[in-house]
Amino acid sequence: MNDGILLIDKPSGLSSAQIVGAIKKALRPERVKVGHAGTLDPMATGLLVCLIGRATRLASYAQGGKKRYTGEIQLGIETTTDDITGEVLECQPVCFSDAQLSEALALLRGEIAQMPPRISAVKINGKRAYKRARAGEEFEIAPRNVTIHSFDIVSLTKDSLSFDISCSSGTYIRSLARDLGRTLGCGGTLASLRRTESAPFAVSEASSVDQFLREPTHLQKRFIPWYALFETLPRVSVSALEYSLLSNGNEEALMTLIRREGILSAGHLGFAARALFHVKGQRPQGLLEYEGGRWKSRVFDSELFRGSVRTGGTQKPSGSERELNRQVSQETRRF
Structure with a gap:
């Protein structure tokens, strides 16, 4: 597959x-x-x-x-796209002290309200911002809350700087380049960008x-x-019958599992409030997740149960599938 x-x-x-x-x-x-x-x-x-x-x-x-990026900001210019591919809107002399740079960076760290670029995929009343901009329309983009975990300067020249940034999903590095330049009073635009991590x-x-x-x-x-994608989450072992019930959205089976594993409180799982679940001896098949004030089970790997009692398929099951189906049958009789 x-x-x-x-x-x-x-x-x-x-x-x-x-x-x-x-x-x-x-x-x-x-x-x-x-x-x-x-x-x-x-x-x-x-x-x-x-x-x-x-x-x-x-x-x-x-x-x-969480995302991590390296790249370069060109200082002294602003462009229509907030990166080097756009048309130059303004050029200004570059003149700032180390203290001014430190202050500007401090303003762009932590949780900030960021204005996305006008040339972006953000939707404004159902239409992409870049389409409105290219059509010459006047519009406003609402700022978005993002988190800049770190914004470090790797090297600095007279009119450019190299950076290493760690940030939340949804952050526009082009906007950081623009806003840093404006805070320094000289303008700035993104000259290059490389994503090194996507947690x-x-x-x-x-x-x-x-x-x-x-x-x-x-x-x-x-x-x-x-x-x-969830390698750091705790794992919960379930029986073949429990898996079958969870796959069919059985809330009683879900809450029985949650109570048995001692994870009734979302806080027990930490910030993520999630756990992987798997049939003993098998790879993870799904996710337990606390969302909207209640626990939910989500199955992402049903391949082991092709042709099982859950799917009602006709394809001949593999050895591992036959074993799981045998467990379901035995546990169903006991149940």
């Missing part, structure tokens, strides 16, 4: 959508869903987390991880586009299982 997570080191000049298209082409003749967990602009390079097949259901989880993954784990274009038949060997 074509299901899993694929980490790609995106080169400059290609859009995220073009990478997705190339993966789909490499997986032919199978028709499979492919998506990604966070767009990189064409000029940017680095980690693009791609979701294949049923893993596309994990998009909201994959997009929410829990790092670009060092990624494949190059050349690698999978050169050997498309080996693409599946690079797939990471869906549960790698």
